[in-house]
Each structure stands twice: as structure tokens, then as C-alpha cells.
Amino acid sequence: MSESFNKINRVYGTLELPGDKSISHRAIMFSSLAKGKSTIKNLSDGHDVYSTIRCFKSLGVETQGDEKSLYVNGMGLFGLNKPSSELNGENSGTTARLISGILAMQKFESIITGDKFLSKRPMKRIIAPLQKMGANIKYSKNMNLPLTFIPSDGLHSIQYELPEASAQVKSCILLAGLHLDDVTSIIEKEQSRDHTERMLNLNSKKTDIGIEIFSSKENYPEPAEYFVPSDLSTASFFIVLTLLTPNSELRIKNVSLNKTRTGVLNILKLMGASIEVENEFEAVHEPYGDVLVKSSKLKNVKIPTEIIPNIIDEISILSVAGLFAEGDFEIRNAKELRVKESDRINSLCYNYAQIGLNVEEYEDGFSLKGEIKNNYPFFESFNDHRIAMTFGILSSLLKDGGKVNNFTCVGISNPFFLKQLKTIAR
Numbered sequence: 001m002s003e004s005f006n007k008i009n010r011v012y013g014t015l016e017l018p019g020d021k022s023i024s025h026r027a028i029m030f031s032s033l034a035k036g037k038s039t040i041k042n043l044s045d046g047h048d049v050y051s052t053i054r055c056f057k058s059l060g061v062e063t064q065g066d067e068k069s070l071y072v073n074g075m076g077l078f079g080l081n082k083p084s085s086e087l088n089g090e091n092s093g094t095t096a097r098l099i100s101g102i103l104a105m106q107k108f109e110s111i112i113t114g115d116k117f118l119s120k121r122p123m124k125r126i127i128a129p130l131q132k133m134g135a136n137i138k139y140s141k142n143m144n145l146p147l148t149f150i151p152s153d154g155l156h157s158i159q160y161e162l163p164e165a166s167a168q169v170k171s172c173i174l175l176a177g178l179h180l181d182d183v184t185s186i187i188e189k190e191q192s193r194d195h196t197e198r199m200l201n202l203n204s205k206k207t208d209i210g211i212e213i214f215s216s217k218e219n220y221p222e223p224a225e226y227f228v229p230s231d232l233s234t235a236s237f238f239i240v241l242t243l244l245t246p247n248s249e250l251r252i253k254n255v256s257l258n259k260t261r262t263g264v265l266n267i268l269k270l271m272g273a274s275i276e277v278e279n280e281f282e283a284v285h286e287p288y289g290d291v292l293v294k295s296s297k298l299k300n301v302k303i304p305t306e307i308i309p310n311i312i313d314e315i316s317i318l319s320v321a322g323l324f325a326e327g328d329f330e331i332r333n334a335k336e337l338r339v340k341e342s343d344r345i346n347s348l349c350y351n352y353a354q355i356g357l358n359v360e361e362y363e364d365g366f367s368l369k370g371e372i373k374n375n376y377p378f379f380e381s382f383n384d385h386r387i388a389m390t391f392g393i394l395s396s397l398l399k400d401g402g403k404v405n406n407f408t409c410v411g412i413s414n415p416f417f418l419k420q421l422k423t424i425a426r
Contacts, residue, residue: 001406001407001408002378002403002404002405002406002407003392003403003404003407003418004395004401004402004403005392005395005396005401005402005403005404006396006401007396007397007398007399007400007401008241008245008396008397008421008425008426009245009246009426010245010246010247010248010425010426011238011241011242011245011248011249011250011424011425011426012248012249012250012424012426013250013251013423013424014250014251014252014253015235015238015250015251015252015253015420015423015424016230016252016253016254017230017231017234017235017252017253017255017414017420018042018043018044018045018046018230018231018234018414018416019041019042019043019044019228019229019230019231020044020228020229020230020231020232020233020256020261021044021046021048021049021094021231021233021234021413022094022167022193022195023195023199023226023228023229023256023286024040024043024044024046024049024052024228025048025049025052025092025094025095025098026098026171026195026196026199027040027043027199027226027228028040028043028049028052028053028056028070028072029052029056029098029099029102029175030199030200030221030224031072031074031221031223031224031226032056032059032061032072032074032075032080033074033075033076033077033080033102033178033220033221034074034076034220034221034222034223034224035074035075035076035077035079035222035223036073036074036076036222036223037071037072037073037074037223038071038072038074038223038224038225038226039069039070039071039072039224039225039226040069040070040071040072040225040226040228041068041069041070041225041226041227041228042068042227042228042229042230042254043068043070043228044228044231044413045414045415045416046411046412046413046414046415047090047091047092047411047412047413047415048090048091048092048094048095048412048413049092051088051089051090051091051092051095052089052092052094052095052099053070054088055087055088055089055095055099055112056072058083058084058085058087059075059080059081059083059087060075060079060080060081061073061074061075061080074221074223077179077217077220078106078107078179080102080106081108082108082109082110083110086111086112086113086146087099087103087110087111087112087113088112088113088114088115089112089113089114089118089145090114090115090118091114091115091117091118091341091412092114092118092412093118093121093168093340093341094168096112096114096118096123096145096147097123097125097126097168097169097171097172098168098171098172098175099112100112100123100126100130100147100149100172101126101130101171101172101173101174101175101176102175102176102179103149104130104133104135104137104149104155104176105135105155105176105178105179105180106149106151107151108151109148109149109150109151110148110149111146111147111148111149112145112146112147112149113145113146113147114145114146117341117383118145119144119145119146120144121144121145121339122143122144122339123139123143123144123145123147124143125163125166125169126168126169126172126173127139127143127147129158129160129169129172129173130172130173130176132158132160133155133156133157133158133173133176133180133184134152134154134155134156135149135152135155135176136149136150136151136152137149137150138150155179155180156180156182157177157180157181157182157183157184157185157216158173158184158185159184159185159187159212160173160184160185160186160187161186161187161188161189161209162186162187162188162189164336165188165189165190165191165192165308165309165336166192166309166336167192167193167194167195167196167260167309170186170188170192170196170213171195171196173186174186174196174197174200174202174213174215175196175215177214177215177216178200178215178216178217178219178220178221179217179220180216180217181216181217182216183214183215183216184214184215184216185212185213185214185215186212186213187207187209187210187211187212188210188211188213189209189210190210190306190308190309191210191211191260191309191310192260192309192310193258193260193261193309193310194258194260195258195260195286197213198258198284198285198286199226199284199285199286200215200219200221201219201285202214202215202219224284225284226283226284227283227284227286228286229254229255229256229257229283229286229287229288230252230253230254230255230256230288231255231256231413231414232255232256232257232258232261232262232264232265232314233261233313233314233386233413234413234414234417235252235255235291236264236314236317236318237317237389237390237392237393237417238250238252238293238420238421238424239252239264239265239268239273239275239291239293240268240317240318240320240321240393241393241396241397241421242293242294242295242424243268243273243274243293243294243295243296243298243321244295244298244320244321244324244397245295245397246295247295248293248294248295249292249293249294249295250292250293250424251290251291251292251293252290252291252293253290254281254288254289254290255288255289255290255291256286256287256288257277257280257287257288257289258286258287260310261310262310263307263310263311263314264311264314264318265277265291266307267301267303267307267311267318268298268318268321270301271298271299271300271301271321271322271325272296272297272298272299272325273293273296273298273321274293274294274295274296275291275292275293276291276292277289277290277291277292278290278292297326298321298322298324298325298326299325299326299327300322300325300326300327300328300329300330302330303330303331303332305332305333308333308334308336309336312334312336312337312340313386315331315334315337315344316344316348316386316387316389316390317386317389317390317393318331319331319348319352319366319368319390320390320393320394320397322368323352323357323368323372323394324397328367328368328369329367329368330365330366330367330368331365331366331367332362332364332365333364333365334364334365335363335364335365337365340384340386341382341383341384341385341386341387341409341412342382342383342384342387343382344384344386344387345361345362345364345365345366346361347380347382347384347387348366348387348390349361349366350380350382351377351379351380351387351391352368354374354377354378354379355372355373355374355377355398356370356371356372356373356374357369357370357371357372358370372398375398375399375400376398376400376401376402376403377395377398377402377403378402378403378405379391379394379395379402379403379404379405380404380405380406381404381405381406381407381409383406383409384409385409385410385411385412385413385414386413388404388406388407388409388410389410389414389417391404392404392407392410392417392418392421396421396425
């Protein structure tokens with residue numbers, strides 16, 4: 001089903017967005033592992049997060065409540081139950097990869113699978129380190145889902161250097177390490193999102209080649225009350241819309257300000273964006289505050305390589321800011337975009353070509369040049385929530401608006417995107 005967008009002439013008001021998706025996944029997992037009752041407030045309402053909840057219910061975890069306050073009765077170390085059927089991560093890569101680190105350490109057999117889109121995404125990146133830890137895993141020739149985890153007597157800790165920055169792979173290994181007496185450590189050359197380390201209060205140290213993070217049974221989760229700040233990745237769509245719409249001002253409340261997530265704000269500020277942070281707080285090691293955004297004249301800048309892991313989910317909407325900014329937009333060293341819900345490099349290039357831009361596609365990125373020529377484009381979402389929202393925002397900036405095909409996929413992370421957009425459109 002396609003969704004039509006009209007040009008928005010002004011953005012004004014206040015938004016209170018649902019909780020951060022990455023933190024929500026982890027809060028559910030840690031609460032499910034802890035022995036006793038935990039409370040999670042302002043949980044993300046994205047479909048991906050409910051995939052995580054359903055998986056842990058299948059493992060015997062009881063929950064009640066809603067996204068405002070979810071109560072989780074955790075099972076404790078090795079307290080999870082053998083599921084009666086396959087666990088289905090549906091479209092959620094975070095669910096599948098993180099829960100694999102837990103399932104690999106259990107004393108029962110289990111299978112994690114996903115929908116047709118998730119089943120195409122690479123799993124070798126978690127299979128390899130888990131096997132180094134002694135995990136017994138059955139998988140297809142292509143090393144995609146489904147994965148079958150068989151109890152193993154040879155489980156042990158490892159020191160593992162990440163081949164490339166990935167918060168999901170890092171978290172998978174750290175979660176596996178929680179079930180072992182000896183210390184497991186991860187070394188990452190470029191820092192990725194650190195929600196797992198923060199929420200579990202894991203020790204870390206700087207080394208000659210990067211950051212080393214440690215986990216063991218001593219770090220096993222305990223019952224807690226979590227407040228999940230609003231999702232900065234979700235907020236970035238409305239931030240860019242506000243910056244590019246004349247005479248606009250928007251306040252987004254209680255947004256995650258984790259330093260491994262605020263790269264998009266830093267890049268936009270370098271481009272000349274008027275963005276201020278107010279009312280800063282911290283809850284369970286996660287900082288948050290209000291973000292105040294005003295219309296701004298932007299200029300493209302060179303995006304540093306080291307910041308790419310921390311803006312990987314925002315590159316799509318950042319490219320819209322770059323499209324309207326002075327100069328040409330280019331992103332490189334972002335090959336990870338090719339293994340998201342879609343091949344985002346190809347998806348972005350395809351859609352930008354629909355409006356007549358000169359698009360150069362590289363193995364690890366793309367560049368945009370030229371002027372918009374198509375006044376009412378029909379964009380493809382490629383069943384990718386961030387691609388859908390990116391071109392929904394772009395359509396709202398075009399003279400005659402535009403359409404986005406299969407827009408309902410935004411429900412993966414933000415099912416109320418359209419309602420939020422109407423709230424601030426003037």
C-alpha cells in the first residue's frame with residue numbers, strides 16, 4: 001500500500017516519541033534474564049520490540065502491561081524454559097542476533113528463525129565467535145537463519161576482536177559471556193553503540209587498538225526499573241524535516257543522548273544546524289534530554305570515517321539533509337548499509353535517481369549531485385522502515401509532494417510516524 005505526502009510549509013510544536021528501539025530490546029532481554037520482577041517504562045512500540053517480547057514469552061518469561069509500563073518476571077541464570085516451537089525474530093535483526101548469544105549457552109535445544117527478509121541477512125558474524133566459545137550450532141550453507149542451538153559441554157570464554165564495528169555482534173558475545181565463570185572480552189577498533197555495556201555496567205579499558213569490554217557471570221542482570229529515552233534515530237527524521245522547512249521550530253522531549261548515538265546531531269551541527277540540548281538527565285546509565293531544533297541553512301561537510309558506526313541508522317535521512325545543503329553530498333566507508341533491512345545503498349540510489357539526480361553508487365557508499373527534476377515522484381520503500389520514512393520526509397519537502405510504496409513497513413520501528421508528522425505540520 002502506498003502513502004501520499006503533501007508539501008509541509010512549516011513545522012512547529014513538541015513531540016514526545018516512543019522509547020529507543022535498541023535500549024528497549026536490551027531492557028526486555030536483561031529483565032527476562034534477571035531473577036524477579038523488573039519494570040520498563042516508555043518502551044518502544046515498534047514491531048521489532050514485540051518480536052523480542054514474544055520470543056522470551058516462548059522461553060517462559062511472564063510479562064504484563066503495555067509500552068507505558070511493562071512488567072517482566074525474569075527467570076534467573078539458566079532459568080529459561082525450552083520453547084515448544086521455533087522462536088521467530090520476524091524482521092528484527094537485533095532480536096535474532098542478541099538472543100543467539102543467550103540461546104547458545106542454554107542447556108536445551110532451540111531454534112531462532114525470522115521472516116523472509118531477516119532470513120536473508122548475514123549471521124556468519126555471530127556464528128563464528130559463538131563457535132569459538134564452543135557453541136554447537138546448526139545452520140544452512142549460506143549461514144543465514146534459521147539457526148539451531150544444541151547444548152554443549154565445551155563452552156568457554158574467549159577474547160575476540162571484532163572484524164568490523166557492530167553493536168549487535170558485540171552484544172551477542174557479551175550476553176553469551178554472562179553465562180560463564182571466566183571473563184569473555186571484546187575488542188573493537190571503532191566504538192559502536194554501547195547500550196549493553198552501560199546497562200549491564202560492564203568494565204572496559206582502552207587498548208592500543210581500540211576498546212576492550214569484559215563480561216562474566218559476575219555481570220548477570222538483576223531486577224531493575226528501566227526508563228527508555230526516546231529514540232534518536234526516530235527523532236532524526238523530524239529533526240531534518242524541521243531544519244529544511246522555513247520558519248520552523250520543534251522540541252523533541254526526553255531523547256537519548258548516548259554519545260555513541262549522537263553522531264547525527266554532531267554532523268548536522270557541523271553542517272550549520274541550529275540544534276540545542278536542554279533539560280539533561282540520566283536513567284540506568286543512559287543520558288537523555290530535550291532537543292530543540294530550528295530552521296537552518298546547511299552546508300555539506302566531509303563525514304569522518306570513525307563516526308560511521310554511530311550514524312549507520314541515520315545515514316538515510318542524513319542524505320536528505322545533504323540533498324538540500326550547499327555543495328554535493330557523499331558518504332563512504334558505510335558498507336554495512338548493504339546488509340540492513342534492505343541494501344540501503346542501492347535503495348537510496350534508486351530512489352534519488354527517480355527525482356533526476358546524478359547518483360554515483362560505490363561499494364561502500366554513494367554521492368548525490370544535480371537538481372530535483374521530478375515534481376511528484378513515486379518512491380520505493382523496499383520493505384525497509386528507514387527507507388520508507390526517509391522518502392516520506394523528502395516527499396514532504398518537495399513542491400508537489402510524493403508517494404512511497406509499501407509505507408506500512410514503518411511499523412517495524414515507528415507505527416505512529418504519520419500521526420506524529422501530522423501533529424507538527426502547519
